[in-house]
Amino acid sequence: MKHIYFLLFTLFTLTMNAQLATGDIAFTGYQSDTPDSFSFVALVDIPANTTIEFTDNGWLAAGGFRANEGTATWTSPGTIVNAGSEIIVTDANGIVNIGTITASGLALSTSGDQLFAYNPSNVPSAGNETGFYAGIQMNGPWEADATSSNTSAQPTSLIGFSLAIDPEFDNAYYDCSTTTGTIAQIRTALINPSNWVGDNNAITLPSCSFNPTLSVIQNNISEFVIYPNPTSTGFVNISSKTNDTIQVAVFDILGKQVLKNTINNNRLNVSTLTAGVYIMNISQNGNSITKKLVVR
Ligand SMILES: [Ca+2]
Ligand SMILES: [Ca+2]
Ligand SMILES: [Ca+2]
Numbered sequence: 001m002k003h004i005y006f007l008l009f010t011l012f013t014l015t016m017n018a019q020l021a022t023g024d025i026a027f028t029g030y031q032s033d034t035p036d037s038f039s040f041v042a043l044v045d046i047p048a049n050t051t052i053e054f055t056d057n058g059w060l061a062a063g064g065f066r067a068n069e070g071t072a073t074w075t076s077p078g079t080i081v082n083a084g085s086e087i088i089v090t091d092a093n094g095i096v097n098i099g100t101i102t103a104s105g106l107a108l109s110t111s112g113d114q115l116f117a118y119n120p121s122n123v124p125s126a127g128n129e130t131g132f133y134a135g136i137q138m139n140g141p142w143e144a145d146a147t148s149s150n151t152s153a154q155p156t157s158l159i160g161f162s163l164a165i166d167p168e169f170d171n172a173y174y175d176c177s178t179t180t181g182t183i184a185q186i187r188t189a190l191i192n193p194s195n196w197v198g199d200n201n202a203i204t205l206p207s208c209s210f211n212p213t214l215s216v217i218q219n220n221i222s223e224f225v226i227y228p229n230p231t232s233t234g235f236v237n238i239s240s241k242t243n244d245t246i247q248v249a250v251f252d253i254l255g256k257q258v259l260k261n262t263i264n265n266n267r268l269n270v271s272t273l274t275a276g277v278y279i280m281n282i283s284q285n286g287n288s289i290t291k292k293l294v295v296r
Contacts, residue, residue: 019119020046020133023161023183026190027136028086029173030115032108033202035091038115039173040134041190041210043183046081052133053120054092056106056113058146059135061153063126065116066146070105073120083183084210110170112139112150116158129155135162138169163191169198176208183212224282230294234271238263240284249281250293270295 024044031037038054054072057065072092076099081087089096092103108115114137118124122131135158142154142164154162165172175197178189189195225239238246248268250259253276261268270293278293 019122020044020050020052022130022132022157023134023187025052025117025133026161026187027115027117027134027163027174028190028208029088029171029205030108030136030138031171031203031205032110032113032138033170033200035093035095036103036106036108037088037090037092037205038108039086039088039205039207040117041186041208042081042083042085042087043187043210043212044083046076046085048076048078048080050076050081051120052076052117053123054106054115054117056108056115056149058114058143058149058152059116059124059155060126061145063129065124066149066152069149070103070107072101072103072106074101075099083212083214086207086210088205088207090205108138109150112168114138114152116155124155124157129157132157132161134158137162137164138172140164140166140168161187161191163193163196165193165196165198167198170200171203172196172198173203173206174208176206179208179210181213183214186210186212224289224291226280226282226291226293229291230296231270232296234269236268236270236293237266238268238282239266242284244285247283251279251281253277253279 025040025042027040029039052074055065057069060066081098085098087098089101092101092106094101116135117133119131124131132155137152139150143151144153146152174190175195177195178186227237229236246263248261248263249257252258273295275295280291280293282289282291
């Protein structure tokens with residue numbers, strides 16, 4: 001029985017894996033002078049067609065966004081946005097270097113404002129802050145509460161994933177002092193306000209060349225290519241960057257192992273499987289990942 005719950009959970013998390021986690025992106029600049037602009041860096045690969053929402057609404061002490069300001073919605077292109085890419089929204093009303101941006105009422109105030117990035121399918125609310133990705137306070141230190149359009153509390157889940165520009169500046173940007181290292185090292189530099197430059201005159205948001213070092217496991221995960229999936233051909237190809245042996249175990253939705261194989265020619269025979277959804281556990285050189293397999 002435990003297996004069923006484990007696999008349902010795995011399936012659920014696989015579905016959710018398309019979503020980013022808190023800290024997977026970080027702000028690199030903003031401008032409240034005209035045109036309203038902001039920039040952020042992808043610290044992990046952002047999947048194709050991912051939507052990230054931004055708001056200038058403050059965060060209430062009691063949880064949840066204060067009302068009456070606006071949102072901007074960014075959508076990644078039909079291809080992966082590689083980790084290290086910097087997305088520069090030159091004008092929240094439609095001008096961005098990667099993907100697309102649309103705004104609805106977003107208006108960054110030169111008297112102090114804030115920007116939050118979050119998952120529009122999991123909008124942060126009182127008691128659920130898991131949808132937050134990043135935040136920046138432009139109005140000096142975080143306030144105890146959002147009592148006007150200029151003020152905001154710091155969401156608890158964004159401690160360590162957000163920064164406050166103090167004193168308030170109309171415009172500010174990261175100075176590109178740290179662009180390499182692990183994701184955590186780059187993020188730590190990005191949320192340190194002493195690495196930011198403030199300016200009360202309109203600026204052009206600069207671009208840093210970020211190059212985060214992905215962990216071995218992340219590299220290996222992105223190395224596996226699985227196709228066709230869904231498959232109706234009786235086989236699935238599993239390839240990786242190296243020629244080392246790949247072990248595959250396949251489980252059905254009830255948690256029963258239905259296949260176990262060591263493959264050397266990158267091809268797994270799944271002709272014995274009936275149509276349905278399966279979980280594949282793929283391992284190579286001590287690293288393993290879990291993938292959903294659909295047989296038609
Ligand atoms: Ca505003
Ligand atoms: Ca100002
Ligand atoms: Ca605001």
